[in-house]
Amino acid sequence: MSSRIVTISREFGSGGRTVARLTAEKLGFDYYDNELVTKLAEESGFCEEFIRENGEHASYTNSLLFGLSIASMSNGYNMSSFDKLYIAQQKLIRELAEKGGCVIVGRCADFILRERRDVLSVFIHADDDYKAKRITELYGEREESVQKRIRDKNLRRKTYYKYYTDRTWGASGNYHLTLNSGYIGIEKCADIIADLARAGRAE
Amino acid sequence: MSSRIVTISREFGSGGRTVARLTAEKLGFDYYDNELVTKLAEESGFCEEFIRENGEHASYTNSLLFGLSIASMSNGYNMSSFDKLYIAQQKLIRELAEKGGCVIVGRCADFILRERRDVLSVFIHADDDYKAKRITELYGEREESVQKRIRDKNLRRKTYYKYYTDRTWGASGNYHLTLNSGYIGIEKCADIIADLARAGRAE
Numbered sequence: 159m160s161s162r163i164v165t166i167s168r169e170f171g172s173g174g175r176t177v178a179r180l181t182a183e184k185l186g187f188d189y190y191d192n193e194l195v196t197k198l199a200e201e202s203g204f205c206e207e208f209i210r211e212n213g214e215h216a217s218y219t220n221s222l223l224f225g226l227s228i229a230s231m232s233n234g235y236n237m238s239s240f241d242k243l244y245i246a247q248q249k250l251i252r253e254l255a256e257k258g259g260c261v262i263v264g265r266c267a268d269f270i271l272r273e274r275r276d277v278l279s280v281f282i283h284a285d286d287d288y289k290a291k292r293i294t295e296l297y298g299e300r301e302e303s304v305q306k307r308i309r310d311k312n313l314r315r316k317t318y319y320k321y322y323t324d325r326t327w328g329a330s331g332n333y334h335l336t337l338n339s340g341y342i343g344i345e346k347c348a349d350i351i352a353d354l355a356r357a358g359r360a361e
Numbered sequence: 362m363s364s365r366i367v368t369i370s371r372e373f374g375s376g377g378r379t380v381a382r383l384t385a386e387k388l389g390f391d392y393y394d395n396e397l398v399t400k401l402a403e404e405s406g407f408c409e410e411f412i413r414e415n416g417e418h419a420s421y422t423n424s425l426l427f428g429l430s431i432a433s434m435s436n437g438y439n440m441s442s443f444d445k446l447y448i449a450q451q452k453l454i455r456e457l458a459e460k461g462g463c464v465i466v467g468r469c470a471d472f473i474l475r476e477r478r479d480v481l482s483v484f485i486h487a488d489d490d491y492k493a494k495r496i497t498e499l500y501g502e503r504e505e506s507v508q509k510r511i512r513d514k515n516l517r518r519k520t521y522y523k524y525y526t527d528r529t530w531g532a533s534g535n536y537h538l539t540l541n542s543g544y545i546g547i548e549k550c551a552d553i554i555a556d557l558a559r560a561g562r563a564e
Contacts, residue, residue, distance in 0.1 A: 278544075283533055288564060330486055330531045330539035338537040341481075343563030350553060360546030361491060 160358040161278040162258035164351060165267040167319075167327070170311040171289025173344045174282030175263060177337075180348035182261040185355055190254060191263040194247075202246040204239075212240055213247060214264045215314035216321060244322055264315070268332060269323040278355045281328055281336040282347065288340035363561040364481040365461035367554060368470040370522075370530070373514040374492025376547045377485030378466060380540075383551035385464040388558055393457060394466040397450075405449040407442075415443055416450060417467045418517035419524060447525055467518070471535060472526040481558045484531055484539040485550065491543035 164181060168174020175191060182189035190197075195213065199206045237245075244266075251270050254260055258276070268279040284292075290304045300307065319327040330336055335354060337347045367384060371377020378394060385392035393400075398416065402409045440448075447469075454473050457463055461479070471482040487495075493507045503510065522530040533539055538557060540550045 281533055326532075328533045329529075330484055330533050330536070333533070333539070334541040334544040336533035336536070336539040340564050341537040341562050342557060342560075346557075346560065346563065354545060354549075357545075357549065359544050360549065361543050 159276065161355040162260075162276045163255050163271060163274065164261045164278045164280065164355050165271060166261060166263050166280045166282060166351075167268060167333070168264065168282040169284060169289065169308075169328070170315070171293045171308050172282045172284040173292060173339045176344050177282050177339060177347045177351070178261050178263045180345065181351045181355075184348055184352040185261070186259075188254075188260040189263075190260055194250065194254075194262070194265065198243075198247060198250055201250060202243070204243055204246070208239070209243060212243055214266070214318055215311065216317035266319060266322050269319075269325060275359060278335070278351065278358075279333045280351055281330075281333040282339050283328060283336065284338055284340040362479065364479050364558045365463075366458050366474060366477065366480045367464045367558050368474060368480060368482045369464060369466050369485060369554075370471060370483070370536070371467065371485040372487060372492065372511075372531070373518070374496045374511050375485045375487040376495060376542045379547050380485050380542060380550045380554070381464050381466045383548065384554045384558075387551055387555040388464070389462075391457075391463040392466075393463055397453065397457075397465070397468065401446075401450060401453055404453060405446070407446055407449070411442070412446060415446055417469070417521055418514065419520035469522060469525050472522075472528060478562060481538070481554065481561075482536045483554055484533075484536045485542050486531060486539065487541055487543040 164178075164185070164187065166174055166178040166181070168177070178191065179189055181187070195206055195209045198204065198209050198213070202209075247265055248270050251262060251265065251267050254262065255271050255274060255277070268277075268281075271277045272279075286305070286308070289308050293304050293308060316327040319325065325332055328336070335351065337350065339347050342350070367381075367388070367390065369377055369381040369384070371380070381394065382392055384390070398409055398412045401407065401412050401416070405412075450468055451473050454465060454468065454470050457465065458474050458477060458480070471480075471484075474480045475482075489508070489511070492511050496507050496511060519530040522528065528535055531539070538554065540553065542550050545553070
């Protein structure tokens with residue numbers, strides 16, 4: 159049985175978002191990245207800017223909450239806006255998965271959908287030099303060094319993932335497949351993922 | 362330029378050794394696993410049993426050495442037999458890489474050869490149920506539970522890798538490619554690796 163859902167987590171600068179878009183095109187799947195932000199804003203009432211800023215990386219504030227139990231969220235009592243956003247996002251990702259035929263970027267989707275047998279879960283990373291070159295080409299030079307921008311953004315994604323899943327972001331055991339996009343190439347990454355999604359689970 | 366060397370690290374029970382052998386066959390490459398033990402015994406004078414027991418996983422004794430600096434090894438002063446074995450292994454792996462056309466299993470080869478541009482570095486893992494089923498089929502039931510055998514063996518490999526490389530075993534960033542062999546299937550894993558080795562580095 160082929161996999162109807164592909165989740166793609168990615169390091170900032172690895173080109174993982176492009177890999178995800180190409181994979182969706184090759185499979186004829188819906189693609190959810192910014193599209194998810196819009197949908198979430200419509201359904202949850204959070205404004206798009208708040209979702210974009212807090213929907214998949216820790217803000218400086220909530221990274222300090224590290225260590226608080228997620229269990230306290232279950233009754234909705236004392237939930238922060240960040241936690242409410244996570245819950246709304248989780249609900250939406252589960253609904254999208256139910257429909258199937260989609261590629262979902264980031265937002266702990268690999269963890270949220272981990273019990274499903276029709277999910278292919280992928281992580282895209284790259285060497286530091288490759289990421290720095292790519293980010294500079296895409297977004298230009300800024301006052302802050304490109305190395306610092308990459309380090310900070312990836313640390314915020316890692317912290318967010320740890321907080322909501324209690325897992326290590328990028329640990330191979332969380333994914334069916336991890337790819338170094340610099341070594342393999344963006345197009346080839348998408349080919350491998352699309353091919354594996356079509357083949358589905360071997361077990 | 363295609364990759365002339367493939368390193369394959371693997372969780373015990375994942376079938377990674379079979380993936381490595383199939384990959385070598387598909388590429389027409391030499392395959393070094395037990396072959397490396399024999400060569401090492403010839404060149405270093407260590408007996409095969411000692412190499413097999415200490416060449417890629419921490420024994421109960423040397424796992425306690427955790428935290429001692431590897432720098433103290435550089436002058437050969439106060440080196441343990443374990444460290445001498447690591448040094449001999451490192452030398453042999455570098456010599457084999459120089460010849461090229463080979464698949465090397467385990468033994469920190471990914472770390473030892475990390476500066477080379479003609480290496481494809483792979484990690485194979487699998488879900489716990491898959492590993493347990495595979496180990497029971499291959500080696501039968503034993504007094505100790507299969508879960509404990511898998512956990513202990515993988516912890517010893519992880520500890521050995523950490524001690525000699527200061528890296529986390531199985532962290533995606535250490536490898537160009539990591540594959541869940543249960544999801545993907547053994548044969549298909551070898552196909553993907555062989556294909557990527559032929560294509561070589563995209564950058």
